[in-house]
Every structure is written in structure tokens, then in C-alpha cells.
Amino acid sequence: MKKNSLKILKKYFCFICLLSALCILGFNFASAKIITVCSDCEIKTIKEALALSLDGDVIVIKEGYYKENNLLVDKSIKITGENKVVIDLEFVNQGFVIKKENVTVSNLEIRNINVNYIQDLSAIRVEYTRGCTIENNKIYNSFFAVYLAESKDCIIRNNIIKGDAKSESSSGNGIHLWNCSNILIEKNETSGHRDGIYLEFLKNSKLNGNYSHNNLRYGMHFMFSDSNAYTKNVFRENGAGVAVMYTKYTEMRENRFEDNWGPASYGILMKDISNSIIMRNTFYKNTTAVYLEGSDMLQITANNFIENGWAMKILGNSLNNTIISNNFEGNTFDVSSNSTRNENVYQWNYWDKYEGYDMNKDDIGDVSYRPVSLYSMLIEKIPESIILLRSLITDILDVTEKVLPVFIPETLVDNSPRMIKYKYD
């Protein structure tokens, strides 16, 4: 009897289980539907699909050309395109406005976003939410492209964002984040905007393998964005390079800053940055590779500075930075400073202009190296004297200063300059 009842109980349990499983499955089938949009379909516009959709639905947009705008997403849905889906905003309003958590937008091509001086119109805008994914989209001719405000736990990945910026005042940013946290921005390509990537009040986020190039102003611009990591990004040919400000605990590793060349261009301009690590990056052909203003406690280690105008410009208010084991090669000026005092440490760097010797063969030069030239200091004081660049008088000046140092800060010196170049990358 006991045995029997147990058996019955078991069977009953199994039945319940099966039933509930069926129920759940059945319920799911009923509620999480796929909505297909195409010109021949029942649902012809994305707007309709959005209106019909419920949380958990998937909207599949078939190949085609859709002239729509102002697409409000207020349900947790996936929106994805099949083959080539073009959404043309025709310079009216904005594209997707996501106001619900867990929304995915992928495989779409969004075009022609209006330039607006009051509203930051964008192709995809995410507001006050979490868990969004914006992936594999192409956004052309955008004012702002991907815009996240007050959101977290999002992924922005593999998007190609191409603007047509003509002037700084009439253009927006490629990827624009404001007051967000825990975002992964990965493998995107941004170009032709005012700033390729713009971050303000971003926390605990990662930017990996992005390529930001040919933007009018900055390839990347961030402010008040602590504790983020930037790895393997490439910033090339941006009007003014990369500028980062008012930020702590940043890690920048293995990025490339290239060809940011112009009267006011920087590989990276750092203003009020502290407690950060800049390691294993390559700075190649920038007017000024690294510019430090009011920045403290930076570890600038194992970077390549190659063929820049100025490898480093360090203003006198930057203290306690360590510049260690970098390669300086082919730069017109290695280090320049506006101050006759120095509070930073230079050590074990390779300087191609170093002319000392190494008697004990430990790869460390026996004579210390002064990376600041008198002429570069003069330029800091009187910018016009750049007109004398490459003239004999400047060489004479520098040689004299080397023999009889008077003006160059006495402590700005690498006491153990490396004899041979480090092999990074």
C-alpha cells in the first residue's frame, strides 16, 4: 500500500511536471511571438510591429527599404534585420528610442539622421534603462549615431558608424554615452563625426578594439569617467586626436594613436587625469603624442613614441608621474615642459637621441640623458620661435645647454637610459 501510493505519487508528480512543462511551453509559444515585417507581409511597417509587440517578442525585418522614423521601443524585444535592411529617416526626427530594458537592435542599416541644434537626434537612442545590445548595425550619415543616457549593462558591438560631418558646430558624436555604467563597447568603427566616441560620467566600462578615425575633433573624448579600461583601440587621423579629462583610475593598454597631425592635434591630451595606467600603447606620427596638464600619478610605461612632433608635453602642474621603459624614436622633440621644475620620474627609457656609452654592457647607458632641449623650452615660452625649427642656431643652443645646463630643469633627467630599443607589440 505504502509502496503503491508512492508509485501513484510518483506518477502524479511526473504528470504534473509534464503538464506544467507543456503549459510553460505552450504559454511561451502563445506570448513570445516572432513578428515579421516586409513590404508584402501583413505587417508592413516597423512602427506597426512595435505597436503589436509584447515583452519577449522578436521583430524580424525582411530585406527592404523602410522610410520610417521616431520608432519608440518600450518593450523588452529583439529587433533584427535580415540581409540588407535600410531604414531611412529622411532627416526627420530620430531612429529608435529605447526606453525599456533588455532590448536588442541588430543587423540594421540606418541612414540620414537630421542635424538639430536643440535635440541630439540620433539613430539609436537608449534612455534610462539597462541591458541593451546594439550590434552589427550600420549607421550612415548620422548626426548622433548611438546615444546612451543614464543606462547600464549594455553592449555596443561591431557597428559601423559613418557620419558626414562638415563643421564642429553642426555635427554630433558617433557613440555618445552620458551617465552610464558597465557598458562594453567593442569592435565598432566610427568616422566622420565631431567626436568618434564621446563618454561623460561613464563608470566601470570596457572599450576594446574600436577603430575611430577621421573625425572632425576627437577620435575619443571622455570626461568624468572613472574606472574604465581601454584596450586595443585604434585612433587615427582625427582632427585633434584623443582628449580625456577629469578622470581617475583609467587603464589604457595596447591602443594605437596614429596620424593625428595638425596645428592642435594630440595623440592623447590628458587634463586632470590621475591614478591611471598608460601601457604598451603606440603613438605614431602625432603632432603631440602625449600632453599632460594637471595630471598626477600616471604610470606611463612601455609605450612606443615614434616619429611624433613632440613625444610628450608635460606642463609644470603635472606631478608624480612615472615615465618608464618607453621607446622614444624619431620624435622631433622628446619631452618639453613649460616649467623649470620637474616632479616626474623618467627611467629606463630608450631615447634614440641618446649619445652616451655603456661600459659595463648592462644595456643601461652610463651617462644620464636629458630629454628636454633648450629650444623646446623656448618654443613653450615664445611659440613663434618654431619658425627657427631646423636652423643651426637651435642646434648650437642645445649643444651649449648640454655642456652648460642652466635653463633645463635639473631633475628632468633619465639616469638610466636604455641603450637598445625595447621590442614591444
Add this chain to the structure above:
Amino acid sequence: MIEIKNLNKYYGKFHVLKNLDLNLEKGEIVALMGPNGSGKTTLMKSILGLVIPDKGEIKVNQISVKNNSSYRKIIGYMPQIANYPENLKVSELFKLIRDIRGGDDSPDKELIADFRIEEIYNKNFGQLSGGYKQRVTAAIAFMHKPSLLILDEPTSSLDPLSSEIMKSKILKEKKESNLIFVSSHIASEVELIADRIIYMLEGKIILNTLIKNIKNGATEFKLGKALKDLIDMKIKEKND
């Protein structure tokens, strides 16, 4: 052939040629004598156009030398010191002169023979000894059969052999149609070759006479001595 009227030349404050008048006719060898600094070279250079006079007129064959170069076609000149480009061959120097003056390209065999310069004809000028340099210079002066020859101390830096060659060449060139104008320090030499003697002192010509007039038929004659007497006399006259 040469007419000089009222020629004046200053080097700074230094009055080198003072109101100088001179006429020289062809068919003579004229020796120009005088102490250093008396203006001999300046006079010659004025005729050649190397020195530009401050006042006065010089005519060569009725042509004024001022702002003119064509009158020099008939002039052969041998400077005191010869220094041509070191890396040009003697033959090229000759060619250069021919290029400037026109004429055929073949070397003047007689000239080369006269100055005995066969063996150095293809050498660079810089490699030559002083004597040979001077002989080449002389050869160039004589090259175009000039009707006016101006020779500035032609024998002063020559070895005895070259000196003899030079003298015999000068005598050989003496023709009715030629004027040879030689400056020299050496009285015996002048006596031997010259017909006329011009003596300069402090920028003035104080004596211009045929040598035979000084000789006055005397058999035992020393030009040097005779000159000294004459010049002493002239200076005395002037002072009185």
C-alpha cells in the same frame, strides 16, 4: 699708334699718373723705365684697359680705349706674373685664346718652336716650372701676331736661357708695322733691344728719346751711366 693725352690716375689719395702725354709710333721698340712706384705698370694697364683713368684720353690706332674692348684685337700682352688656371692644359690655354680671338685651331708650330714648349704642350699649367710658365705667357702674347706688343718686365723672372729666347723673339717681331712696348729694369737689356727710351718718375715722363740720341755716336757707351746723368740733370732743371 698710341696717343695719350692728359692722363691722370689716382689710387685713393695717391696720384699715380700726373697729366701724362705720350705718342708712340709703330716701327719702334720702346722701353719704359723708371723706379718702382713710378707708374710704369699703371700706364701699361691703362693702355690695356685694366686700369680705368680718372682723367684724360687714350687712343690706340685712333680708337678710344674707354668702354671698348675691340681695340685689344691688335694687342699682345705679357704680364709680369702669369698665373692661369692650374687645371687647364697649355694646349687648352692656346685654344681659349683662339676661341676668344677667332682663328684656326691648329697649334702655331713656329711659336711653339720659338719658345721651345713642345714637351709641355699637353701638360696642365699648374705643373709647370716658373720659367716655362713665363714662356707660355710670352707665347700667348705673341700668338696672334699682334701689331702692338705690351711686355711688362718680360725677362725679370726668366732664367738666362728663357731670357735669351725672349730677347731674340722680340727682335724677330720688330717690323715696320709693329710697336713693341717693354718695361724693364735692366739697362743693358734695354740698350740691346730698344730704339726709344721713356723714363718715368713719380707719375711723370721725364725723358722720352731715341737711344741713338743719347749715344750720340759714342763707341764706348754705358746706357745706365748716361741715363743717370741725364735724369740728374732733368731733376735739377725741374728743381730750379
Add this chain to the structure above:
Amino acid sequence: MIKKIFKYVVFELIRSRIVWAYAVFLLLSTLGLFYLGQNSSKTVISILNIILFIIPLVSIIFGTIHLYNSKEFIEFLLTQPVDRKTVYWSEYFGLACVFSFVFTICTGIPVLIFNFSFTSIYLITSGIILTFVFISLAFLSSVINNDKVKGIGLSIILWLYFAIIFDGLIMSVFYLFRDYPLEKIIIFLTSLNPVDLSRVMVILQTDVSAMMGFSGATIQNYMGSFTGKVYAFAILILWILIPSYISYKIFSRKNF
């Protein structure tokens, strides 16, 4: 007639050891710089330094020495039926052409082979122009000094002035008037020195110009424009014409 004498001046010069030494030096340093430097456009800038330093020096010093050594020859030529104009310009073009030729062969052609660019063309043009300018100055200093030592001395001073002292003066001007806008004055000041003018013109062609910052941008706007280039070129040509014409005038009235 100029052609005839010019030919022999050239003959003489191309056989001169100094000219050969100059050629070898230019060739070795050009090739050496290309061989050592990995980046050929940077190398062009290093070659610019040679051009701005060596060409004026060699042109003016050797030019002056050559003229003193040719004193008797020039005197002799003047006793021939040629006018002073012919002799002067034959000597002038002989020297300037031989030096420009040596430079074009030994530096110009290698530069064009390794780095065919606008910068290189500017570089070679300014090398040739500077040769002519400093040969003109060599004539000037030898024609106004009968004494060889004085003439060479003056040439060295002229070179020092254009290569170094002038820039030192510019630097002091900048320092004294650092509170005033200096861009326009810079353009005027560089016109007073052919070496500076050539340097600025070449640098404006290279990407180094971006380093000139905002004050450089003004200069770039002016000197980099077509009018600016024509202006610079005209000024450089004046730097050739004025000294050579003045020395010609002196030469034609000179007593030898």
C-alpha cells in the same frame, strides 16, 4: 662669347680637387642619410640641414678662394678683346653652374630616387637657388676686397651671419617683443635671409609644418599659398640678382 669663356671656366672647375671632394661629400652624406634613416621623408629633412649648412658655406668660401686664385687669369682675359661683362658673367655662371650641377647630381638625383615628392623638388630647387645666392655673395666679397685674407674673412662672416647670427638676432627680437603679435614680422624677417626663407619654404611643404602650431598656421596661410610661394621665389631670385649685379657694377669699374 660668354659661352666660350664659360666653357674653360667649367673645364678648370670640374678638374679641381675641391669640386670633386664636394661632390663625394654630398653623395656620401645623402646616401648615408638615406641608408641610416628608415623613414625617407624624415631623411629629406636631415638633408635639408646639409643644404642649409653646407651649400652656403662651400659656395661662398670656395667661390671666394676661386676668384682670388683666378685673379691673374681674369686680368689676363681682360687684356684680350673681350669686355668685362663677358668675363664677369662667364666666371659667375661657370662657378654657379658647376656647383649647382654637382649638387643636383650628388644630392638632387638620389633624393628624387629615394623620395619623389613635392618636398624633394622644393629641396632641390632651394639647394640650387642657395648655390647661386652664395656664389653671388662670394663675388661681392671678393670684388670689394683686393686683399685675399680680407675677402675670405668677409665671406666667412657673411656665412656666419646668414647661417647663425641672423637667427640669433631673430630669436632676440622674438624675446624682446614676445608680448606682441609677431607673425607678420616673421614673414618680413625671413625675407631678409635667403637661408631662412628656403628653410621655411621647404618645411612648410613637409608635415613638420603642423608643429608650428597657431603662429605657424598664420605663416602657413601666407607662405603656403600660391602668392606666398611666388613671393618667396621672387625674393630668393632677388637675393641672387642684387649681390651679383652690385658686384658686376663694381667689377666693371675696378682697377686691376
